[in-house]
Amino acid sequence: xxxxxxASIWLEKLRRRQILVxxxxxxxxxxxxxxTIGTPEQTRELVDASRAILREPARRLHVS
Numbered sequence: 001x002x003x004x005x006x007a008s009i010w011l012e013k014l015r016r017r018q019i020l021v022x023x024x025x026x027x028x029x030x031x032x033x034x035x036t037i038g039t040p041e042q043t044r045e046l047v048d049a050s051r052a053i054l055r056e057p058a059r060r061l062h063v064s
Contacts, residue, residue: 007033010053017049 010033011023022034037043 007031013053019046019049
């Protein structure tokens with residue numbers, strides 16, 4: 001299975017790719033992102049960005 005990263009890291013990585021998602025810093029939902037997709041093209045962009053993030057070297061997966 002793919003490595004698991006904190007939702008806050010996914011948030012920053014996706015934002016850098018101009019993909020906006022919601023993250024709430026509340027203990028019960030801190031580990032999740034809210035993703036709303038409107039079009040098939042947006043879905044493809046999200047999937048492509050997610051694949052690219054997962055391929056990045058581990059040292060680049062940490063938000064500074």
